[in-house]
Amino acid sequence: MVPSRFFFMVAFVGVSSVLPACEGNHDAASPPSTGATTGRLQEIANRGELRVCSTGDYRPFTFYEAGTSTWSGIDVDMADDLARRLGVRRTMVHTTWKNLVQDFTSKCDIAVGGISITLERSKLAFFSDAYLDDGKVPITRCENESRFHTIEQINRPEVKVIVNPGGTNEQFVRAHLASANVIVHPDNNTIHHEIAAGRADLMITDSAEAQWQAKKNPELCAVNPQKPFTFSQKAYLLPLGDTAFQHYVNQWLNLTRHDGTYERIAKPWLG
Numbered sequence: 001m002v003p004s005r006f007f008f009m010v011a012f013v014g015v016s017s018v019l020p021a022c023e024g025n026h027d028a029a030s031p032p033s034t035g036a037t038t039g040r041l042q043e044i045a046n047r048g049e050l051r052v053c054s055t056g057d058y059r060p061f062t063f064y065e066a067g068t069s070t071w072s073g074i075d076v077d078m079a080d081d082l083a084r085r086l087g088v089r090r091t092m093v094h095t096t097w098k099n100l101v102q103d104f105t106s107k108c109d110i111a112v113g114g115i116s117i118t119l120e121r122s123k124l125a126f127f128s129d130a131y132l133d134d135g136k137v138p139i140t141r142c143e144n145e146s147r148f149h150t151i152e153q154i155n156r157p158e159v160k161v162i163v164n165p166g167g168t169n170e171q172f173v174r175a176h177l178a179s180a181n182v183i184v185h186p187d188n189n190t191i192h193h194e195i196a197a198g199r200a201d202l203m204i205t206d207s208a209e210a211q212w213q214a215k216k217n218p219e220l221c222a223v224n225p226q227k228p229f230t231f232s233q234k235a236y237l238l239p240l241g242d243t244a245f246q247h248y249v250n251q252w253l254n255l256t257r258h259d260g261t262y263e264r265i266a267k268p269w270l271g
Contacts, residue, residue, distance in 0.1 A: 040109055040238075040245035041086075050083040053093045053108035053237075055100065057164070057188035060212045060269035061114035061234075064094055075112035075236075077265040082110070082252055097188075098166030101125060104237050110249070111237035114206065116168045121237065128236040129250045131257065132208065135228025136172050139210040140195060140202035142221040148202055149223060155179045162200035164188040169205050172230065177204070196220060206232065212269065 044050055054075065056064025062073040071092050083090035095103040095111075101124050104111040116134070117127050138148045148154050154161065155177045162183045163173045173182055183200055185191045192213050194200045202223075205213075210222035236253075238246050256262045 040242045041248060044086060044088055044109055048088050050079065050086060050088050050090050050110065051093055051108040052079045052090060053095050053100065053104045053111040054113035055097055055188070056092075056094055056113070058114040058209060060208065060266075062112065063189070064092075073113070074266050074269050075114070078256070078262070079110070079112055081256060081261060081265070082249070085252060096166060097164065100166075101237070105239075109239070109245075114209065114234055115237055116206070116232045117235050118168065125240050126238040126242070126246050128238055128246065129253055130233035130235045131253055131262070132234040134206045134208050134232050134234055135230045136169070136204050136232070137207045137210050137225050137228045138202045138204055138223040139192070139213055139220055140223060141198070141219055144201060145221045145223055151176055151229060154202065154204075157181055160199075160201045162191055162194050162203050164191055168232070169203070172204055176229075192217060192220060204229075206234075208234075208270070 054062040054064075054071075056062050056071060058073075060073055061075045062071065063076075064071055076092070079090050079092075093103065093107050095107075100111060100115070101121055105124060111125075115121075117130060121127070138154065140148055148159075153159075157179055159180045160183055161173055161177055161180045162185050163170050165184050165186060170184075173180070183194075185194060185200075191203060195203055196217055196219050207222065207225040207228050211225050214220045214222045236249065238249060253262075
């Protein structure tokens with residue numbers, strides 16, 4: 001008579017040998033991970049197109065000329081380089097700062113154009129590695145430069161602060177300049193003309209834009225551009241959760257910043 005303990009051991013070994021096979025069959029029958037087979041890199045390759053969202057109103061990063069439907073700027077040229085390395089065409093998608101994240105998530109593969117890294121945006125999208133350190137500074141008529149060195153000097157009812165809606169410029173103004181006379185101007189392409197014409201005293205914007213506008217408009221001066229009120233970084237918006245595409249873009253950024261590509265593209269704009 002065979003001891004009952006022998007049957008228990010045989011049964012245990014039998015079950016043990018079957019379980020891994022069942023597990024393997026289950027994995028083979030299950031649909032593969034969506035991210036592994038239909039991630040953004042593959043979608044772009046299948047489509048033959050890199051869709052790039054941008055506001056087109058934030059020089060030197062991007063500028064959209066409505067009359068000719070043409071795009072220019074550092075990040076437009078960088079998007080061209082990324083598309084070339086991916087072996088696809090680049091298509092720009094026009095958006096606004098207010099609708100930037102919404103349009104990006106529904107229409108685009110990447111968003112560019114002087115986009116500041118924020119925690120709120122990070123809830124809805126990945127960021128690439130930062131490619132530029134920046135911060136908020138005033139830009140004003142040069143004869144008024146000495147008047148606006150501090151937030152206390154600006155945050156007064158008699159000071160007319162003009163701002164474009166929907167982005168980090170407006171967030172800064174609402175948070176720090178509650179006592180100032182705030183003027184909302186919807187077109188960031190013409191907002192600096194309002195300062196030059198004397199219809200506004202100043203604008204708060206990123207140091208890079210302030211310096212570029214001051215270079216193009218001799219009557220305007222960036223105030224303490226090397227000592228901004230805040231610290232921020234510029235990066236590109238990428239699809240939330242797609243680590244493979246984020247990794248690719250980060251490696252591309254790393255290469256362009258070390259092989260002379262970024263410097264060549266940025267120099268005509270930033271000097």
